[in-house]
Amino acid sequence: MPKKHSKEDLKKLRHSAAHLLAHAVLELFPKTKLTIGPATEEGFFYDFLPEKQFKEEDLANIETKMREIAELDLPIIQKEIPKEEARKLYKGNLFKLELIEEIPEDTVGISTQGEFYDLCKGDHVKSTGQIKHFKLLNLSGSYWRADKTKPALQRISGTAFFTTEDLEEYEQLKEEAAKYDHRKLGQQLDLFSFHEEGPGFVFFHPKGKTIITLLTRYLKKLLDGAGYKDISTPIMLLDKLWHQSGHWEHYKKNMYFCEKEDKHYAIRPMNCPGAILIYKNRPHSYRELPLRLSEFGLVHRYELSGVLHGLFRLRAFTIDDAHIFCTIDQIEKEVITTIKIIHTVMNKFGFSPISVTLGTKPDKAMGSTDIWEKATHALQNALDKTGIIYEINEGDGAFYGPKIDFCVEDSMKREWQCSTIQLDFLMPERFDLTYIAPSGEKERTVMVHRAVYGSLERFMGILLEHYKGNLPFWLSPIQARILTITDTQKKYGQEIVDALKQIDIRVDMDESSDPISGKIKVAQEERIPWMLVIGKKEEANKTITIRHRDGAQETGISVEQLVKQAVEENQ
């Protein structure tokens, strides 16, 4: 389905909707202080300091007022005014005054529509009448600058689209997403739990652990074929290493520290330093490169408790990390292979489309222009050779090198950034990583960081929602269950269990004496892909009836056929 409007268009619309919201609020509650109101991935919000706290029921009135203003079709006019004038306009609004002071120019932008004005860089639709298909969604608390030591504000969130259909689809998908919230599924399917003794840390129950194990096994096999070598390194290292790597400087707030007998440790927030120490353990010849060291490494990153969100945002998770140590000339080929692996994996899960962006040299970049050009060129060449479509995000690279980010769209049309490929010139400098070139001279090694799933735990959460709990056959913790109509079929049932276990299918038998309808209900609730029903007839004919999760049935299947089908589906 081609989109009529670009992402940029949608952003403009939503940003304008945020102004419309602020306009309506000021008309209804004139003493409200405005702060900021950006467009977001899914809509827009505005943070207010109200005179009197807003209530949930105010949203309907505000939305009605928004529609009234929209209908007036006020032109939206952007202009530049001197800072001095802006300061007068916002006398008494410390938030806006603070924003004005941060603008380096002598003038500031102001967007106006009717009586309403707002400090703004611009980029809106032409008039309020163009904002037609919108909805307010939520009232929540926030802080000025997201800093809880600063004033508490109230956030009103909403969304806007160009057509009613788009808005309705959004609302429907939103409803579905709530229904298939992975936190709910996790509990229903007995996959994982959280406990106050481990805030932000997940406890995987047997079935959840099975999914993680299967995801790991699938990817490791793929990486093994692609010449990766698995390593494991300590999850805690002396803090001097983290000073050297720069994590201390840039990431300290999110790190956990530990002290023991005069030694200071940091629990790793990233896996790179461990791989680097292994690389540095002995000299390397150019013949050994590229050296692809992968580590499914557990990392700990402190997050405020307010942002924790099931498997999507944890304080400890496992990254399917890899660090490719190579020469600058090998970048292109390595990147192409990695892009292919990412596509293979994402296609396996039915994620489509995959949108790709190339982030180039930011203002504050490290390394020479020459190296940046060569590296960016290598990434671009690699992308071009794979033939995939990508956008260039100027200046969006990391300060240590350019990067490629991959976003997948799930079955509910939500986008998830999982995979990433990042070139790194900084770490090789900081740790003096070298290889012996054919000339016999030491040369600087290039490091490529890359992850496919990103966080395994988060990826599992995404999959649970994407599949709405119905994981594919190969990824289901229990793949098949024998349901006998009466107890007399249990012996035959056991034969089938044995036959399937032989080929490593995760199968069990419902040992209860419940009626078949009860057994089916339980298996259905557990989202077991194959319910293998056997009654008198099946026993006599040595066949099986396969009942699928969607209710479809296949009858008269021989054990041989079943085994064959299971092997195929298990790929």
Add this chain to the structure above:
Amino acid sequence: MPKKHSKEDLKKLRHSAAHLLAHAVLELFPKTKLTIGPATEEGFFYDFLPEKQFKEEDLANIETKMREIAELDLPIIQKEIPKEEARKLYKGNLFKLELIEEIPEDTVGISTQGEFYDLCKGDHVKSTGQIKHFKLLNLSGSYWRADKTKPALQRISGTAFFTTEDLEEYEQLKEEAAKYDHRKLGQQLDLFSFHEEGPGFVFFHPKGKTIITLLTRYLKKLLDGAGYKDISTPIMLLDKLWHQSGHWEHYKKNMYFCEKEDKHYAIRPMNCPGAILIYKNRPHSYRELPLRLSEFGLVHRYELSGVLHGLFRLRAFTIDDAHIFCTIDQIEKEVITTIKIIHTVMNKFGFSPISVTLGTKPDKAMGSTDIWEKATHALQNALDKTGIIYEINEGDGAFYGPKIDFCVEDSMKREWQCSTIQLDFLMPERFDLTYIAPSGEKERTVMVHRAVYGSLERFMGILLEHYKGNLPFWLSPIQARILTITDTQKKYGQEIVDALKQIDIRVDMDESSDPISGKIKVAQEERIPWMLVIGKKEEANKTITIRHRDGAQETGISVEQLVKQAVEENQ
């Protein structure tokens, strides 16, 4: 080879040898202060506070003096003397005075031989003449009570046997063990390394990580078949949990702690609390028991840097832990199954014999006599039913329940305690673990802790030494290497690589242009089990010559045969 003397006899001999050592030292250096001198697993030692530091070269003189005293065949006489008298004897020796104060009785034991006497509970050979086959081995530093805040001492270690043959065999094995020290092998075979940034933490290189993965895979498959369910839980939990579990109280000195935003965490030294939280996550019916939750869990245990020893003693390692939650009536069956699993695993590695001890109720035990009797009985019954021979170690159980320990003997006749089965009544009380009995009443759950390998890292170290670096085919990081005589055979070589990779054999090809002898040398050094040599003849006949590590050759093997043989060997 039946042993003529029991372990107890050997202990007596070695303890007497320690007295002989102290006797000799006092004759040579009369102002030396004696402390303690026990028998150990491999010999004996005595810790001295010398007037002037002993030197390595003193050992020969001391040993000569020991032989002189031995030849005098002085009778060794044990007697009891009043404490008051002992205090006079040891006036000026604060160590012995401290020991005397700790003896609860009014009298203390003294062992004498000639002019020499030592504070001692007894249990010696009859006379010094019986100590014939001994040797001093080592001079090292130690601390009084192994506490580095207390006086520094000097330790002289040695060993003693009943026959020259035994002593010679010991020396020979000792020499071999040094030759096959796993730390050396780890470096030679590029398996792992240590770095000052992670003191006591191992860094697994690709080949070492492969071994750990294979060990894990092998055991997990076995456990899967035995109805175990794998889980994973956080490696760091709030410290209140560790207070509740009792680890804080008993184990604090060995634990790493972490503080973040007012919350206090302990990094787990054991995996049990995580499994307990999962068990407690919902109520359990008796129908669900036994519930066997396994976790290959990374633990951190602080150790003094002096005792760190390669993979044998790390500060972070992975336990192949499992916790079986069951009823008291299920203990016996669970223990039998576990004993079988332990034997299956240890036999797989060729460890034999396996000696088994049952540790019974210690003086300071928790739980009622009734429960202890029932549990000990269950363990004993289980042991009896398996038909294995075991010793009872009265009072050697843990304070929370009786246990079975398993010791294996390696190829160099050294004993290693790896596997253990422990009943636990304490944790179920502390965490109020229950199940719903058929009566509908809540009953107390019993917990069985058990490990097969113990620490995976340590077990890998033991295996490296046991196999003297020549890991069996299935456990070798690289199982086969193609060695072509000239480059023209490389295409055929690749066919063989592909055929073996198809069946998941870890195979590579020597891509160098070295002569075949050079290629063999390298593969031999890497301890690759199969060197697959192909020259003109092999290429023409489509055969392979297998050269084994021990130099044995099989010629004219077809690719088909090779594949078949590889599948068999890979079990």
